Amino acid sequence: MQALLQNFQKYFSFSAEEWTLIADKVKKQSIKRRQKILQEGEVCKYYSFVVSGCFRLYGIDDKGDEHNIQFAAENDWIADIGSFYAKKASKLYIEAIEPSIILQIEQQDLYALYSKIPKLSIAFKVIIENKYVELQNRVLQNFSSTAQQRYVSFLEQYPHLSNRLPNTQIASYMGITPEFLSKIRKDLSKKS
Amino acid sequence: MQALLQNFQKYFSFSAEEWTLIADKVKKQSIKRRQKILQEGEVCKYYSFVVSGCFRLYGIDDKGDEHNIQFAAENDWIADIGSFYAKKASKLYIEAIEPSIILQIEQQDLYALYSKIPKLSIAFKVIIENKYVELQNRVLQNFSSTAQQRYVSFLEQYPHLSNRLPNTQIASYMGITPEFLSKIRKDLSKKS
DNA sequence: CGCGACGTTGATTTGCCTCAACGATTGTGG
DNA sequence: CCACAATCGTTGAGGCAAATCAACGTCGCG
Numbered sequence: 001m002q003a004l005l006q007n008f009q010k011y012f013s014f015s016a017e018e019w020t021l022i023a024d025k026v027k028k029q030s031i032k033r034r035q036k037i038l039q040e041g042e043v044c045k046y047y048s049f050v051v052s053g054c055f056r057l058y059g060i061d062d063k064g065d066e067h068n069i070q071f072a073a074e075n076d077w078i079a080d081i082g083s084f085y086a087k088k089a090s091k092l093y094i095e096a097i098e099p100s101i102i103l104q105i106e107q108q109d110l111y112a113l114y115s116k117i118p119k120l121s122i123a124f125k126v127i128i129e130n131k132y133v134e135l136q137n138r139v140l141q142n143f144s145s146t147a148q149q150r151y152v153s154f155l156e157q158y159p160h161l162s163n164r165l166p167n168t169q170i171a172s173y174m175g176i177t178p179e180f181l182s183k184i185r186k187d188l189s190k191k192s
Numbered sequence: 193m194q195a196l197l198q199n200f201q202k203y204f205s206f207s208a209e210e211w212t213l214i215a216d217k218v219k220k221q222s223i224k225r226r227q228k229i230l231q232e233g234e235v236c237k238y239y240s241f242v243v244s245g246c247f248r249l250y251g252i253d254d255k256g257d258e259h260n261i262q263f264a265a266e267n268d269w270i271a272d273i274g275s276f277y278a279k280k281a282s283k284l285y286i287e288a289i290e291p292s293i294i295l296q297i298e299q300q301d302l303y304a305l306y307s308k309i310p311k312l313s314i315a316f317k318v319i320i321e322n323k324y325v326e327l328q329n330r331v332l333q334n335f336s337s338t339a340q341q342r343y344v345s346f347l348e349q350y351p352h353l354s355n356r357l358p359n360t361q362i363a364s365y366m367g368i369t370p371e372f373l374s375k376i377r378k379d380l381s382k383k384s
Numbered sequence: 385c386g387c388g389a390c391g392t393t394g395a396t397t398t399g400c401c402t403c404a405a406c407g408a409t410t411g412t413g414g
Numbered sequence: 415c416c417a418c419a420a421t422c423g424t425t426g427a428g429g430c431a432a433a434t435c436a437a438c439g440t441c442g443c444g
Binding site: 181 | 389390391392393
């Protein structure tokens with residue numbers, strides 16, 4: 001719970017009373033490796049804060065291939081935003097890549113807190129703004145760089161992820177096949 | 193100004209006093225075709241609401257090629273979110289594709305309004321959530337479909353854009369060359 | 385131990401790009 | 415109002431980045 005508090009206070013300071021209100025609605029969960037906290041067809045009921053471990057948000061296409069949209073490790077948030085806010089059935093999955101501990105808050109509880117603590121809605125606005133900018137940069141990069149360049153900048157941008165994720169997952173995030181990522185890695189090792 | 197009010201009230205109802213506060217900070221602008229309201233290196237000072245006309249948000253890569261990130265036509269919002277909130281120099285451009293009329297609000301004015309009218313920050317949170325979901329779907333689609341499939345769904349998803357945008361701009365949005373889009377259009381016309 | 389996830393390699397194929405050229409349309413300055 | 419330039423859409427030949435398919439070795443785990 002301390003982790004959540006510290007993370008929030010990076011953006012905004014909450015009073016003790018405000019903090020009590022929030023903490024009251026937050027539930028701690030232990031999640032096993034490969035366990036899914038969201039499946040296609042379900043409504044995404046929770047916004048989840050990762051205390052420890054690592055998750056991926058992904059979709060499955062018509063051919064049955066998986067495509068990673070986002071990773072979330074320590075101090076990051078994860079949810080299917082579209083499903084969460086519209087209360088619509090999700091087309092995505094959220095799965096633990098490692099054994100993890102998370103804090104979850106339900107949609108209606110979060111909304112209730114928004115009206116009691118306006119600052120909280122701004123905090124969540126900031127969270128999503130940052131994620132939006134990240135996604136936007138990713139779209140731009142996908143359009144303007146080769147897979148090799150994108151892989152190198154992935155390593156630079158997410159060192160805390162790249163040294164613990166299987167290459168299969170990184171390939172899926174980059175939108176390439178694991179085979180091709182393997183070739184990229186080979187080429188890079190030759191160069192140095 | 194009526195356009196803005198109607199658009200806002202789709203999400204939230206503001207009182208007359210709240211509305212006065214907001215309207216007071218909003219400036220109307222006429223923008224010519226090809227005129228830029230944001231250039232690389234500038235800080236994005238304004239969140240802009242499109243009353244009439246059409247804009248594109250784009251970046252230029254190392255090779256000098258342009259890549260469209262987003263379009264905004266009537267009743268849509270446009271800004272470089274990253275630059276706007278962090279007050280950092282933008283790497284992007286916003287350009288009018290048609291002669292346009294917009295309503296602009298400055299960053300510090302918007303922030304001041306957030307604290308006076310908490311509902312407003314939630315409204316802007318909703319706006320960005322919707323844009324986030326749109327971007328996320330786009331990333332997924334780019335990974336799982338061919339350019340032809342993506343073009344067909346672009347036509348379906350944005351009929352109000354596809355019938356007024358030059359194909360060059362659509363190609364740039366899709367991340368393909370105009371030449372290849374031309375071939376896709378040819379193939380599609382054969383089929384039907 | 386045996387199975388499934390993971391990483392790698394090679395041969396072949398394909399989706400899309402590059403470059404070059406050409407009409408048609410638009411728009412703009414003289 | 416015309417002439418010329420710029421933008422736009424299209425076509426074709428050739429090339430490259432990445433996918434596909436198949437095979438194989440390794441490792442961790444039930």
